[in-house]
Amino acid sequence: MSDTNIIIKNDPKLECDIALIENANFNLESGEVLKNLKIAFKTFGQLNNKKTNAILVCHALTGDQYVSGTNPLTGREGWWSKMVGPNKPVDTNKFYVICSNVIGGCSGSTGPKEINDKNSEIYGGDFPSITIKDMVNAQSLLVDKLNIKKLFSVIGGSMGAMQALQWAIDYPEKISNVIHIAGALKHSAQNIAFHEVGRQAIMNDPVWKNGKYFESNERPERGLSVARMIAHITYLSEDAMHRKFGRKLQSRDIISFGFDADFQVESYLRYQGKSFVERFDANSYLYLTRAMDYFDHDDTFKKKIEFSHKPNNHIKYLIVSFTSDWLFPTTESKIIVNNLNNLARQVSFLEIETDKGHDSFLLDEPQLDSLINGFLISNFGKINE
Amino acid sequence: MSDTNIIIKNDPKLECDIALIENANFNLESGEVLKNLKIAFKTFGQLNNKKTNAILVCHALTGDQYVSGTNPLTGREGWWSKMVGPNKPVDTNKFYVICSNVIGGCSGSTGPKEINDKNSEIYGGDFPSITIKDMVNAQSLLVDKLNIKKLFSVIGGSMGAMQALQWAIDYPEKISNVIHIAGALKHSAQNIAFHEVGRQAIMNDPVWKNGKYFESNERPERGLSVARMIAHITYLSEDAMHRKFGRKLQSRDIISFGFDADFQVESYLRYQGKSFVERFDANSYLYLTRAMDYFDHDDTFKKKIEFSHKPNNHIKYLIVSFTSDWLFPTTESKIIVNNLNNLARQVSFLEIETDKGHDSFLLDEPQLDSLINGFLISNFGKINE
Numbered sequence: 001m002s003d004t005n006i007i008i009k010n011d012p013k014l015e016c017d018i019a020l021i022e023n024a025n026f027n028l029e030s031g032e033v034l035k036n037l038k039i040a041f042k043t044f045g046q047l048n049n050k051k052t053n054a055i056l057v058c059h060a061l062t063g064d065q066y067v068s069g070t071n072p073l074t075g076r077e078g079w080w081s082k083m084v085g086p087n088k089p090v091d092t093n094k095f096y097v098i099c100s101n102v103i104g105g106c107s108g109s110t111g112p113k114e115i116n117d118k119n120s121e122i123y124g125g126d127f128p129s130i131t132i133k134d135m136v137n138a139q140s141l142l143v144d145k146l147n148i149k150k151l152f153s154v155i156g157g158s159m160g161a162m163q164a165l166q167w168a169i170d171y172p173e174k175i176s177n178v179i180h181i182a183g184a185l186k187h188s189a190q191n192i193a194f195h196e197v198g199r200q201a202i203m204n205d206p207v208w209k210n211g212k213y214f215e216s217n218e219r220p221e222r223g224l225s226v227a228r229m230i231a232h233i234t235y236l237s238e239d240a241m242h243r244k245f246g247r248k249l250q251s252r253d254i255i256s257f258g259f260d261a262d263f264q265v266e267s268y269l270r271y272q273g274k275s276f277v278e279r280f281d282a283n284s285y286l287y288l289t290r291a292m293d294y295f296d297h298d299d300t301f302k303k304k305i306e307f308s309h310k311p312n313n314h315i316k317y318l319i320v321s322f323t324s325d326w327l328f329p330t331t332e333s334k335i336i337v338n339n340l341n342n343l344a345r346q347v348s349f350l351e352i353e354t355d356k357g358h359d360s361f362l363l364d365e366p367q368l369d370s371l372i373n374g375f376l377i378s379n380f381g382k383i384n385e
Numbered sequence: 386m387s388d389t390n391i392i393i394k395n396d397p398k399l400e401c402d403i404a405l406i407e408n409a410n411f412n413l414e415s416g417e418v419l420k421n422l423k424i425a426f427k428t429f430g431q432l433n434n435k436k437t438n439a440i441l442v443c444h445a446l447t448g449d450q451y452v453s454g455t456n457p458l459t460g461r462e463g464w465w466s467k468m469v470g471p472n473k474p475v476d477t478n479k480f481y482v483i484c485s486n487v488i489g490g491c492s493g494s495t496g497p498k499e500i501n502d503k504n505s506e507i508y509g510g511d512f513p514s515i516t517i518k519d520m521v522n523a524q525s526l527l528v529d530k531l532n533i534k535k536l537f538s539v540i541g542g543s544m545g546a547m548q549a550l551q552w553a554i555d556y557p558e559k560i561s562n563v564i565h566i567a568g569a570l571k572h573s574a575q576n577i578a579f580h581e582v583g584r585q586a587i588m589n590d591p592v593w594k595n596g597k598y599f600e601s602n603e604r605p606e607r608g609l610s611v612a613r614m615i616a617h618i619t620y621l622s623e624d625a626m627h628r629k630f631g632r633k634l635q636s637r638d639i640i641s642f643g644f645d646a647d648f649q650v651e652s653y654l655r656y657q658g659k660s661f662v663e664r665f666d667a668n669s670y671l672y673l674t675r676a677m678d679y680f681d682h683d684d685t686f687k688k689k690i691e692f693s694h695k696p697n698n699h700i701k702y703l704i705v706s707f708t709s710d711w712l713f714p715t716t717e718s719k720i721i722v723n724n725l726n727n728l729a730r731q732v733s734f735l736e737i738e739t740d741k742g743h744d745s746f747l748l749d750e751p752q753l754d755s756l757i758n759g760f761l762i763s764n765f766g767k768i769n770e
Contacts, residue, residue, distance in 0.1 A: 030642035129642035189626040189650045190618065196651045197614040199644060200658070201586055204607035222589035229582040230615055233575065238711075241574040247681060255679055257415035257514035259584060259671060263678070265574045266581045273585070286644060293648070294640055296632060326623075 006145045014108045015072040016042045016065050019100075019142050026138065032128035036117050039142050040108025041065050041100035044084065045092030047148070052383060054148045055090060055376075056139060057099045058156030058163035060362075061231075061288050062280055064107035067099040068092070073107065074279050079362065082369075089373035094380070095152065102163075103138045104130040104287040112211065112283035123283075125211025130287055132159070132295045136166040140174065150174055152383070153376060157181035157361035158328065159288065162295045165336070168317070169297065172309045177316040177379055179372060181361045182325050184332035185339075186296040191327055194234050195289040198227030202282050211283045224282040225273030232272045237324035237357035241265060302339045309345075317347040318375045320368065322360040348375065391530040399493045400457040401427045401450050404485075404527050411523065417513035421502050424527050425493025426450050426485035429469065430477035432533070437768060439533045440475060440761075441524060442484045443541030443548035445747075446616075446673050447665055449492035452484040453477070458492065459664055464747065467754075474758035479765070480537065487548075488523045489515040489672040497596065497668035508668075510596025515672055517544070517680045521551040528559065535559055537768070538761060542566035542746035543713065544673065547680045550721070553702070554682065557694045562701040562764055564757060566746045567710050569717035570724075571683040576712055579619050580674040583612030587667050596668045609667040610658030617657045622709035622742035626650060687724045694730075702732040703760045705753065707745040733760065 101109035112127035161183025205223030245265035261267035321333035486494035497512035546568025590608030630650035646652035706718035725732040
């Protein structure tokens with residue numbers, strides 16, 4: 001697809017830019033086609049003259065393009081403001097950071113809550129299935145449109161790590177390095193199982209109506225809230241839960257002998273569920289979890305990297321895992337590292353000791369900050385020697 | 386409470402006996418009172434003349450009195466038929482096995498789906514909160530009524546282990562030994578969290594109606610099914626899921642790009658959810674998970690055992706855990722063992738190496754079979770010397 005028919009315009013309400021591919025087909029891995037694709041994105045910092053300082057940050061399942069600064073939709077800080085910004089580990093005084101909402105998402109990119117041009121109705125359950133590869137193909141179009149021949153880095157954690165890995169497979173000539181945090185070559189049976197229960201909670205909500213809830217004023221909030229609560233348990237470690245909550249009671253001295261939130265961990269989860277439904281679309285949750293489930297390079301990664309990378313193309317990889325992450329444990333990261341080592345690729349690997357679980361990359365982890373900053377600065381120095 | 390007003394009658398439909406405590410109050414830990422308490426129970430084997438061979442088997446969250454033989458309500462084998470029966474590890478040719486449905490359950494004992502004598506309506510959400518201690522108090526009344534002064538053993542896994550421990554605390558003079566499998570002194574924050582999400586799934590089901598769903602023909606099956614699916618993930622280990630399912634597809638060669646059950650693990654979970662709602666009451670699920678959450682002897686166990694056991698009363702303990710059980714990990718069993726060792730109690734402990742997770746005690750684990758059989762036979766020999 002040529003990039004000549006892509007236009008970029010600002011969306012004042014979303015406080016971001018929208019890349020719009022007019023009158024062209026965007027082909028999905030499923031064989032389906034999206035017309036008039038929209039990619040909502042934010043940029044931070046300045047692209048240098050040689051266009052060598054661009055970094056693409058890929059967001060996780062419930063993330064969005066508001067990686068830094070203020071998210072206008074929630075009024076809260078961007079989801080990785082501690083990592084990305086002026087004088088932050090990904091320093092926007094030095095780097096030009098791009099972050100786009102994945103297709104299938106719900107913050108302005110084409111997804112199930114957007115209008116289907118075929119019938120001028122909201123897609124809902126008619127939205128086609130999407131994959132991590134599709135997300136990356138869309139990002140690549142955006143990068144082309146921004147006249148960037150080669151990204152200095154693609155960075156992502158969790159579902160973002162899947163996208164980063166897909167970049168290395170599909171567009172090796174367009175990236176210098178990859179920072180892959182808390183990810184894996186494939187989604188495991190247990191991870192699929194947790195996603196499936198979350199989806200069942202949403203699809204069992206009578207308000208869901210096969211994804212056609214936009215026709216009424218109701219949203220499948222109960223189902224989505226339960227899905228979020230399930231997922232949230234998996235983002236934390238048992239140790240962190242124990243440290244944070246233990247069996248501490250909430251606003252009472254003795255148990256209530258009832259079904260109120262007696263324990264702090266209960267009210268915490270209820271709050272997580274409740275606040276999530278205010279900012280996220282239930283259908284997007286279905287489509288994005290499915291995309292993660294479908295991600296599987298377990299048997300093919302080595303071969304794909306071997307054949308796709310040109311001999312003199314040497315992507316540098318930084319692979320990071322967390323000791324207490326039981327969704328994407330260190331063993332999964334090591335499989336990637338072993339594959340890359342077997343191909344004599346340049347790979348650095350660090351397992352960070354923390355009890356904060358999978359969500360560690362979003363939380364305060366000074367070791368991660370200095371690791372990412374060091375990796376970027378030293379490699380950026382090299383390409384500009 | 387005297388046992389004179391307890392009558393036992395057979396229930397031909399449930400194919401079990403019902404102990405009925407007429408016109409007396411059964412006091413609950415919450416301060417509430419149950420009238421006309423019913424305890425549904427099954428016995429297997431014969432009580433010997435000296436009444437020294439009685440074993441109480443305590444069931445887990447979703448169990449019932451049908452520990453062996455055929456469950457008339459499901460037509461399937463009893464939940465622990467591999468362990469209890471003639472020539473089985475708990476040999477009913479030798480032992481007299483009693484298994485009663487816990488109060489709050491849904492297989493004939495007083496619980497939320499039974500009639501509230503106060504208003505002749507089904508309890509539903511009006512059923513009072515119950516605790517593990519309440520369950521054990523009811524079992525103790527039953528044991529008294531059966532004229533058994535001292536149980537040879539109390540055996541239980543998971544919620545059954547909680548009951549076995551409560552027996553040792555509250556009725557040490559009435560038991561010779563305890564077999565405690567896959568349990569803990571307390572329910573952890575993560576376990577409370579998983580239970581809470583299951584309860585939210587049920588209570589968010591619009592059919593639940595504050596537990597008053599018996600007034601209509603509908604049951605909160607969607608919520609209960611999701612709750613069961615969540616719980617089922619926690620009963621297995623990640624390794625077992627990987628071995629059993631991995632990323633294998635269900636009845637298809639390629640992914641469907643949709644929300645059907647593409648992966649075997651998905652259809653397995655859906656089946657688990659679906660078949661569970663046919664046999665279990667959603668309100669019982671709420672009350673029993675709550676009873677487990679409230680279980681907490683973390684700070685008090687040593688003191689309670691120390692003060693409640695008479696000097697010459699020496700209960701023998703067998704504590705069993707499974708390497709891959711992440712709901713009730715070995716560390717929790719070791720806390721019990723350490724407490725007992727500090728009091729110089731007789732305690733045997735074994736961690737069984739298996740990848741089957743928490744549910745190992747219900748599955749084919751020959752090491753558990755021989756362990757339980759050996760412990761029972763050798764100790765039974767001693768008391769009859």
